[in-house]
Amino acid sequence: MAIVSKKISDLTGAEGTDNEFAAVVVRQYPGMDQPKALDVLVPELGQFKDVSDDLVILEVTMPDNSRRDVYVKLADFKKVAPNMDEIVKKARGTRGRVPGTRVGNGS
Incomplete structure (x- = not known):
């Protein structure tokens, strides 16, 4: 038996390898009291x-x-x-x- 971990985009749920992801920190957002981290595929960054x-x-x-x-x-x-x-x-x-x-x- 093997344990498999996978990384998925917080935005779309699309799967990718570690080197395909960017870390995005949301520092300010209405109703948010502390910064939050998102895992986002690099091509998805173009949506911002x-x-x-x-x-x-x-x-x-x-x-x-x-x-x-x-x-x-x-x-x-x-x-x-x-x-x-x-x-x-x-x-x-x-x-x-x-x-x-x-x-x-x-x-």
Whole structure:
């Protein structure tokens, strides 16, 4: 007697070998409280329309230090200010020193 294991797609139930699968992690979904992993055949990935080129991801930190990610269509983000490209380009980075500050005690 032998034990046979097989891998099937969580999306379609189609069978495949390990090297035919991609691991897909769903990080956010309505009603979901933790990330979930799906096994998906590589050709099935084409069913997911990638909108990342038209998406702006914002991390918002509130005064109480609570954080959340906000996903905005690029076109809607650019409507907030007429010169949004320039505003983002000139914004300070999140790493390193704030522009205009000096290292040390200033002497």
